Amino acid sequence: MPYRDKLSKHTRRDIERLKNKAFRPATWIxxxxxxxxxxxxxxxxxxxxxxLGRWLDTLASGYSVRWTVSLIVLGITVGGYNVFRFLRDRT
Structure with a gap:
């Protein structure tokens, strides 16, 4: 029986901490x-x-930035999607 009382006391304390955490402002860190x-x-x-694009462009003969530009644009797309998913999962 004393374990049950101790458990319920700690559980109530943890619930109060979680409720109070939602009202605290975020820290700078x-x-x-x-x-x-x-x-x-x-x-x-x-x-x-x-x-990766620069390396692929060096494999091609002559001057080319086709792969570099294409993979930078793809990187911007993938990076934007990463940020979107991170923010969506955090809210």
Whole structure:
């Protein structure tokens, strides 16, 4: 019986903490980490596309930026989709 009382006491305390957390403003560190995560989700596909496209363009004879531009545009699309999904799942 004392375990049940202790469990219900801790459960009530945890529920109150969760309720109070929703009303607290975000901290600067939390905002920076959130923004940094969004930035990485957007920038990494663009940079990867640029490097892959540049490498593919060096394999072609002559001067070409076809692959570089195409994969940068694809990276922007993928990065935007990553950010969209991240924000959708967080709300």
């Amino acid at each position: 939390g905002i920076l980490l959130y923004g940094g995560t969004l930035g990485l989700l957007f920038v990494v596909p663009i940079v990867a596309g640029a490097y």
